[in-house]
Amino acid sequence: MTILSFDWAFVVEKLIMIAIIVFASLGIALYTTFGERKVAAILQDRPGPSRAGPFGLLQPLADGLKLIMKEEIIPTHANKWLFILGPGLAMTASLMSCAVIPWGTPIHVFGRTVELQIADINIGILYVFAVVSMGVYGIMIGGWASNNKFSLMSALRAASQAISYELAMGLALIALLMTTGSLSLKTIVEQQVTGHWWNIVYQPLGFFIFFVCAMAECNRTPFDLPEAENELNFGYHQEYSSMKLGFYLFAEYINMIMSSAIMASMYFGGYDLPFFDETTVAPNIAAMIGVGTLLIKIVLFIFLFMWIRWTIPRFRYDQLMNLGWKTMIPLALFNMLLTGALILAKL
Amino acid sequence: MSTLEILFYALSAFAIISAIMVLVSKNPIYSVLWLILVFFAISGHYVLLNAQFLAIVNIIVYAGAIMVLFLFVIMLVNVKQNSEPQKQMLVKFIGVLSGGSFLLLLVALVKQTVQLQEQNVLLKDGTIGLIHPLGKALFTDYVVPFEISSVLFLSAMVGAVIIGKK
Amino acid sequence: MQTLTNKAQAVNRAPMSFWERLYLINIIKGMLITFSHMFKKQPTIHYPEQKREFSPVFRGLHVLNRDEEGRERCTACGLCAVACPAEAITMEAAERIEGEEHLYREEKYAAKYEINMLRCIFCGLCEEACPKDAVYLSETFAPANYTRKGFIYGKPDLLIPNPKTEATALATAKGVEA
Structure with missing residues (x-):
């Protein structure tokens, strides 16, 4: 019987990591909603939420409390189980993507070396x-379970948009992977820490494509077609209320955080602080500096997302599809060929 | 039984039950969702075989892309639960007969294969499902079938474009 | 056609050039514009803490005035009601009896004086019509209310505090209104 022959300390360590990262991303997502409203306000010469607590800092808590306290409504003709499953799936999927992000260099606690990454899988x-x-x-x-035409329309839009832009995203990624030679995020970040340049120097076009596609995947303006208020009322979460709606909204923000973290790791050196030699300080302090650096990079990306959202209007649906299939994919293919040619020329 | 074996049996049971549910469900949407679970179970098996790349590609391509298109079509067509035409007894009987004989054939084939006898599954140890060995295999030993299949995909794509242009 | 100003511009229907079709330059321009707004002064006035100053000719809620000895000035002549274009003012007159000289300045007074703030258009004609300087428009506006009834202001709502007996209340009322 070798069922229970785990390294229990390892399991506990990973569980603690998961708990920390999940709660941290929920907390950050909470405050990203606040940041979104503040950034929107400042870009529009308004003060934004300022009543709850100093500078309105308690506003997201008030919002969350409101969402929880609201009445849960499940429409009569909705498919009850799928109606509940939908937001759960959205939330689970967005939280799960944080498993492979390397948050920093290993730290030493209680004589153990703890990797600041939930799972370093080679894919x-x-x-x-x-x-x-x-x-x-x-x-x-x-969207389908709501039994509402608008929700269904917007769900279909979301799905087709996600599939279309995933292609260009994957092609942009292939060019990056050709230079790194590894699919593991940890290896990619370590290459950038030890190498002289971040990947953005080698893959500017690839990053641009990836960024645009990430915006489309997160359903952010100018790609927020699934939530187009003026033609689809509210989009796929129209029939939702209370915390189920909250889950959808939260999932969007967590997606945004995760895609920021992934872009920071893949193109901007992850936890690498430029012009700073991590070996000169104690490993634990270096790890903390790394985590802080990554968080700053994430915040900058999120600001960029918001800045774009409050500047650019939404695309029309045919424009969205044209951009995805006729601009992004050929560009990504060109980028891939160019990268391959350059790699071959160097060899 | 080791942890791996327990996981193997649990995943197999999960896969088979989900597959049965695909057939039993009256609502086509439920069928598709159960089918997605089947793919997840199969991906779990790939992980047990240390074929992480295959596992994840299975999820991305089958569970992620193809099943979304299935859902798409079914949601748009909006098949009612009861609109499925009732089949005659004779048709049902023929179906059971042909399906059963196909199953029998498969089992017999697997049982007779010499290479599979007395072999244990390479749980956790194999490397063929990882990227580097897989890539090498695809581009050296199996390069001709690989390229032919990509030509097939290309022709399918061209055909789709032509149909779309009409 | 003769244009009134020289601001009119002909619509440019020329096909977009390559750089225009990329949109990127214009997107970056737009983003710089929004970014520059981060440093602009916000015109917001945080209402309960900060208040915008009323203009000197602002016409707000009515008050019914008293004279220096605290007697009501209104004599219920009805001129304000006649002048009111929205017909918001109603009143009932009563005769002052012996011993009420310290309450009402004139021999006739308004037993009931009501202004419907939902009808009132705050034109200030009542103020101009009043021969006794009894009705004035102050510098406050009607607060929200839950019922229509709440918007019909009676004498207790309109009368200013008595300068003799409620001098402090009058001072605070003036302070708020100033």
Whole structure:
């Protein structure tokens, strides 16, 4: 009987990591909603939420409390189980993608070396892709189960948008993987820490494509077609209320955080602080600096997302599809060929 | 039994039950969702075989992309639960007969294969499902079938474009 | 056609050039514009803490005035009701009896004086019509209410505090209104 022959300390360590990362991303997502409203307000010469607590800092808690306290409504003709499954799936999928992100260099606690990453699997990025494609089901199932034409329309839009942009995203990624030679996010980050340049120097076009596609995958403006208020009322979560709606909204913000973290790790050196030699300080301090650096990079990306959202209007649906299939994919293919040619020329 | 074996049997049971549910469900949407679970179980098996790449590609391509298209079509067509035409007894009987004989054939084939006898599954140890060995195999030993299948996909794509242009 | 100003521009229907079709330059321009707004001064006035100053000619809620000895000035002549274009004012007159000289300045007074704030258009004609300087428009506006009844202001709502007996209340009322 070798069933229970785990390294229990390892299991506990990973469980603690998971708990910390899940709660941290929920907390960050909570405050990203606040940041979204503040950024929107400041870009529009308004003060934004300022009543709850100093500078309105308690506003997200008030919002969350409101969402929880609201009445749960399940429409009579909705498919009850799928209606509940939808937001759960969306939330699970977006939280799961944080498993492969390396948050920093290993730290030493109680004589153990703890990796600041939940799982270093050798197909890290593909795992993220798989999880993201699962997130589409959350939207589709929710939209269909609502038994509402608008919700269904928007769910179909979300799915087709996600599939279309996943292609260009994958092609942009292939070019990056050709230079790194590894799918593990940890290896990619370590290459950038030890190498002289971040991957953005080698893959500027690839990053641009990836960024645009990430925006489309997160359903952010200018790609927030699934939530187009003026033609689809509210989109796939129209029939939802209370915390089920909250899950959908939260999942969007967590997706945004995770895609920021992934872009920071893949193109901007992850936890690498430029012009700073981590070996000069104690490993634990270096790890903390790394985590802080990654968080700052994530915040900057989120700001960029918001900045774009409050500047650019939404695409029309045919424009969205044209951009995805006729611009992004050929560009990504060109980028891939160019990268391959350059690699061959160097050899 | 080791942990791996327990996981193997649990996943197998999960896969078979989900597959049965695909057939039993009246609502086509439920069938598709159960089918997605089947793919997940199969991906779990790939992971047990240390074929992480295959596992994840199975999820991305089958569970992620193809089943979304299935759902798409079914949601748009909006098949009612009761609109499925009632089959005659004779048709049902023929179906059971042909399906059963196909199953028998498969089992017999597997049992007779010499290479599979007295062999244990390479749980956790194999490397063929990882990226580097798989890539090498695809581009050296199996390069001709690989390229032919990609030509097949290309022709399918061209055909789709032509149909779409009409 | 003769244009009134020289601001009119002909619509440019020329096909977009390559750089225009990329949209990227214009997107970056737009993003710089929004970014520059981060440093602009916000025109917001945080209402309960900060208040915008009323203009000197602002016409708000009515008050019924008293004279220096605290007697009501209104004599219920009805001129304000006649002047009111929205017909928001109603009143009932009563005769002052012996011993009420300290309450009402004139021999006739308004036993009931009501202004419907939902009808009132705050034109200030009542103020101009009043021969006794009894009705004035103050610098406050009608607060929200739950019922229509709540918007019909009677004498207790309209009368200013008595300068003799409620001098502090009058001072605070003036302070708020100033």
